[in-house]
Amino acid sequence: MWISKIELTNFKSYPHAELDFPEPTDGKNIVLIGGMNGYGKTSILEALYLALYGKDAIIHLARAGLKTDDIKGYPTFLERAFNGEAKRDGQDSMSVRVVINRTKTKAIDIRRRWYFKSVTGTWTRDEEAVVREVFRDVPDTPKKDGKNGFLLSDLLDDHFVPAHIAPFFFFDGEEVKKLADQARIEQVKQGLEGLLGIVLLRQLADRLRDFEAGKRSTVSSVDEENIQRMLDSLTADQARLTELQRDSSESSERLAQLKGERESFIERITAAGGGGGDIATVKDLVEEREGLRSNQRDVQKQLERILADKLPFHLMPRALLTEFKTQLESEIALASWEAECRSLQPKRDKFEWAFLGASTPEFQPGLSPEQLAVVKARIETAWASLFHPPPTNCAETVVHGYLHDELRERALSFLGSLSVGQQDVHDLLSQQRSLVEQIDELGRKISRVEGIDRDGTLATLKADLKRVSDEIETLENHIRSEDREVASLEVAVNNTKSRYLQEKKRMDDTSPTRSLLNKSERVRAVIEEVVPLLFPLKVQALATAMTKVYKQLAHKDQVAKIVIDNDGTTRILGKTGKDIVFDRSAGENQIFATALIAGLAQVSGVKAPLVVDTPLGRLDSRHRANIFQFWTSDSNRQVILLSQDKEIDTDFYKRIKDNVSATYLLDHTDVGDGIGRTTAKRDKYFGANR
Template identity: 60%
Template sequence: MWISKIELTCFKSYQHQEFTFPEPNNGKNVVLIGGMNGYGKTSVLEALYLCLYGKDAMAHLARAGLKTDDVRGYPTFLEKAFNGEALRDGRDTMLVRVTVNRSKAKAIEITRKWYFRSNGSWTDEEATVRTITRNVPDMPRSDGKNGFHLADMLDDLFVPAHIAPFFFFDGEEVKKLADQSRIEQVKQGLEGLLGVVLLRSLSDRLRQFENSRRQGVVTVDEERLAQLERTLRDNEQQEQDIAHQIDVAKDQKRLLADEFQSLLERVTSAGGGGGDTATYKELVEEREQYRASLRENMRDQEEILSGRLPFHLASKNILETLRSQLEAELRYFKWEGEKQALEPRKNEFRAALESQASPLIQPPLSDEQTAALNARLDAAWACLFYPPPDDCAEKIIHSYLTPPERSKMLEYLDSIAVSQREIQDLLSEHAQLTQRIDDLGRKISKLEGIDRDGTLAALTQQLKDLQQKIDSVDEEIRADERRRTGLETQVVTQRADYERERKKLDDSSPARSVIKKSDRIRRVIEDLIPALFPLKVKQLASSMTQVYRQLAHKDQVSRIFISNDGTSQILGKSGRPITFDRSAGENQIFATALIAGLAKVSGINAPLVVDTPLGRLDSRHRHNILQFWTSDESRQVILLSQDKEIDAEFHRRISKHVAKTYLLDHTDVGDGVGRTSAREDRYFVEAAE
C-alpha cells in the first residue's frame, strides 16, 4: 500500500501542485520533500489529514503535533488555509486529492472540496471517492449519501482516524511526547491505539445529550441535583489528579531506586566494608528487602483499618440485610434480562400466527374478534414473565450499582473477616522487621567505619541521602494512596446520593427513560476504558523492544517491559532494569520506538509521513532512525525535511533507498501572500552544489 499522488489546489501557499510517488520497490521506499522553514512542508501533512478525515481531523491534527485553533475550530482553520491569491482573484474553491494504491492494479482516489464566499468565509464542502481499476475510474461516491461513509471505508481499507497520528505526524510531536514521563507516553499511545479518544468523545457527547434532554422536562429539585453532580465531578477529578500524582511519584521512585542500585555498585567497588565488599552489598540489599516487607506490612495494616474493620462496626443484622438485598437485586436483573431477551420473539410469534392459512377459519374473524384475540395473546405472553419470581427484590435500593458491581460487593462481604490474631500477627511482624532493619543498620555502620581516603564515606553519605529521598517519595505515595482511598469511599457515597436523586428526576417523565439508557451506556464506556490496556501491553512491549534495539546505540538492552498500568522498564540481559541518563536524545528514541511499536501493533502496513523527522537527535541516532525507516522496504516513508535535518550528506548516505525527491521553492507575491512550487527530482544536495 502506498500514496501515489497528492494534489493541492488553492491550499495554503500552493496554487496548484501535484506530488506523484512511485511504488516502493527494489529497496527504494523513501520519498524526500525538502524545503526551508515556512516553505510549505507542513501544509502537505495538513492537507493529507483534511482530505482523508475532514472535520474529524482537527482532534488528530493536534495529537499529530500540528497547530490548530482550539477556540474557533474547523471553519477558522479552513479560512486560513484558503490560498491568498485565489481569494484575491475571486475564486471560491479549495481542493485536495489523495490517491492511495493498494496494488498496481487497484487504487482509491479521495477528493475533498471546500467552498468559500467572496469574503473568504467557508460555506460548504463535499468529499467524493472513486475506485480505480487498471487506470479506469469508477463512478464517484459522495460521503454521507446513499449509505456510503468515507470514515468506514478508511477504517476497512486504509488508516482509521484515531490511529492516524502513528503514521502521519510532526517530529516535533515526538519531542513533546519525549518530554513527558514514560508512564504518560505509554498511556497516551495505548489510548490512541485502542480508540479511547473515540470512546471518551462518545461519553462526552452522551453527557451533553443527557443534559440537553433534561432541560426539556419538568424538574424535580434540579438545583440540588446539579450541586450533587458538581461535588461528585470535583471529587472524581481530584481522585484522578491524585492517581496521576501517584503514577508520577512511582516513576520517580523507580528512577531513584535505579540510581540507588548504581551507587551501591560504586560503594562496593570502592572497597565498602574494608575488603569484605560482598558482605556489605548483601547487608544493604537485605536491609532494602526488609524495608520493602515493612512497607507491605504497613499497607496491610492500612487496608484493615480503612477497608475491612469499619464493616465490623456495623451489626450482623445490617450486613445480612445488605447481602440479602444485593442477592435479591441480582436475581431481579437476571430475570429482567431473560425477559427482555425473549420480548422480540412475541412479535415473531404474532407474525407467524397471522401468516398461517390453514386450518381455515370460517367465518373469518371480525375486527373486534381479532383485537380480542391479540389482547389475549398479549395477556398470555405477559403471564410468562409476571409476576417476577418470589426471591427477586421487590424494590431496587442500590440502583447506583451495576450487576457486576453487586457481584463484586458480595465477594467483598465474604472477604471482610478480620481476627484479633491477624492484627496481632501484623503488629508482631512490624516489630520484628523494625528490629531487623535496626540490626542491619548497625552492622552496615561498622563495615562503613573502615575508610582510608574518605571516598567511601562520601559515597556512603550519598547512598544514605538517596535512601532518604526514596523513603520520602514512598511516604508521599502512601499518603496519596490514603487520600485516594478516602476519596474513593466519599465518591461512592456521593454517587449513591446523586443516583438516587437523579432517578427520582428521571422517573418523573417518559423522556427520562432515554436519558437513563444513555447514562447506562456512558457508564459502561467509563468502566471499559481502564480494562482495555491489558489487551495490548504485551504486544506493544514486544514491538517496542524490536524497534528500540534498532534505534538505540546501546547493545545491552534485552527487552522493554510494560505493565498494565503503563509503567515501562528497559531491561538488560540479566533481566534487571537499566538506568540511562534521561537525555533528550534517549527520550526521543524511546518515544519514537513507542510510536513505531504502536504502528506495528495496529497491524496496518500504511505509509509513514513525517514532518521535521530528525528533530534534536545527534548524528548517531539520526543514522539509526534513517536505517530503521529504510529497513522495511515494503513500507513507503515520506519525509518532509529542512536542510539541517536530512542534508546533502545524509541524502547521499540513503540515496540507494530514495525513490523520489522534491525541492520546494517559495516566492513572495505581495500583501503577505506566498506561492510555493515543487521541483521534481531535486533536493538540497543540488542546491549545495
C-alpha cells in the same frame, strides 16, 4: 499500499500542486520532500489529515503534534488555510486530493472540497468528500461521504488507516521532542489509548454528554418525586382498601355464622321452656327485634351519608358552589368544542388540497407565489372563523385540569344531587328514635316470656345467647366502621388516581426522550468502567514491538527488553534483568518516543505508509543512520519524509539515495500583501539534482 498522489488546490501557500509518488519497490521506499522552515512542509501533512478525516482531523492533528486552535476549531482552521491569492482573486473553493493505491491495479481516489464566500473568505459550512474506487486506471461511480449510506470513515477503517491511530503513521517528528520530554508513563498511556480506540470512546462519552444536555432542555418539567409520592400513596391506599374489603368479607361470613348460632340458642331456649311452651314466641320476638335493628342501621347509614357527602357542600357559600358548577359546565363545553374542531381538521386539509390542487378552471392570469400565499392565508382565516371565537359557554381558562372529561360529568351530576331539606333530616332522626324505642320494648318483652330456669340449662343457654348477641353487635359495629373507612378510602383513591394518571401521562409523553437519556447515561457509565480494563489487552504486544524497534534505533547494546506494566509504567531492563537508568538525554528520549510510535503502528496491524514531518531534528549522526535503517528495513512500506536542509542534507542524501524513489523541493515566493506562493519541483533536492 502506498500514497500515489497528493494534490493541493488553494490550500495555504499552494495555489496548485501535484505530488506523485511511485510504488515502493526494489528497496526504494523513501520519498523526500525538502523545504526550508515556513515553506509548506507541514501544510502537506495537514492537508493529508483534512482530506481523509475532515472535521475529525482537528483532534488527531493535535495528537500528531501539529498546532491547532482548540478554542476556535475547524472553521477557523479552514479559513486560515484558504489560499491568500485565491481569496484576493475572489475564488470560492479549496480542495485536497489524495490517491491511495492498495495494489498496482486498485486505488482509492479521495477529493475533499470546501467552499467559501468569495468576498470575505468565510467558510460557508459547506464541504463535500467525493470518493472513487479505481480499477486498472478506470474510476468507478463517485460516492459522496454521508450520502446513500456511504461513509468515508468506514472505508478508511477497512482499507487504510482509522482516524484514531493515524497519529502513529502521520506525525510531526519535531513535536516528538515534546512527547519525549513527558514522563514515559504518560507517553505509553497516550499511545495505548490511541491504539485501543479509547480516544474514540472518550469522544463518544463527550458527545453523549452533549446529547443529554440538549435533550434535557426539550423535556417538559415533571416532578418525578411528586409522581412517585402519589404512586406510593395510591399503592398504600389501594392495599389498605383491599385489606378492608377482605376483612369485610370475612366479617360478613363470621356474622352469618354467629346469627346461625344465635338462631340455634333461641330454638334450644324455647324447647327448654324459656318461651312458656309457646315455641314461636321468643323466636318471633328476636327476629322482629333484628329486623328493627336492621332498619336502624339503614337509617344510620342515610344520616352518615348526608353528613359525609352532602352537608359539607351546604356549609360552603352558595356563590362559590354556583361558580364551581358554572366552571365545570364551561370546561365540559370547551372540551366538546375542541373535540369537534379536531374532528373537522381533516376536512379542512381536504378542502385546501381540493381547492388549490384542482387543475380546472385555471386562474387567468396565473397566480404569483405571493398571490397564492394570500389565497392560502384567506382559506386559513375563513376556516378558522368557523370555530373562533369559541362559543360563549366555553371556559376561557381550564381551572380544573386534574379532572378528565368523565370525572367532570360525574362531579356535575353529583352537584345536582346535593339538595337535602331540614324536614328530611328531621324525619330520619324521628325514625331513628322510634326504632330505638321499639327495640327496647321488644327486649323487655323477651325477658318477660323467657320462663323459669329449673336445672341451670336455661341459664347457660341464656348466657350463650347473650354472648353471641353481644359478639354479633360488636361485629356489626366493626363492619359499619369499616364501611365508613372503605367509603372514605374509595374517594381518596379515585382522587389520587386521577391526579397520578394526569401527571404520569405528562411524563409518558416525554418517555421516549427519557428512555434515550437513561440509555445514554448507562453507555457512559459502561465506558468509564471499561476504559481501565482495556490497557492489559495490548501491553505485552506493545512491549515486545517496542523492544525490537528500540534495539534497532539505539546504539547502546546493553538493553535486553522493555517491560510495560498494566498502568503504563515502563522499565528498560538490561541483560542481567535489572533496570537501566539512562541520563534521559534529548536523543535517548526521542529514540524512546520514536520506538513507542513505531511499536504502536506495528501492533495495530495496519500496513500503511509513514508520513513524518521534520523526522531527524535532534538526533546525532549515528542515531540518524539507525533510524533511517529502520525506515528502510521494510522495503514495502512507503516512508514520506518532510525535511529541512539541516536534517537530511546533501551529504546524508547521497548516502541514502539508493533507497529514495522520488524527491521534491519546495520553492517559496513572496507575491505581496503578506502572501506567499509555494511550488513543488519534482526530482529536485537541496543541492543535488537527480
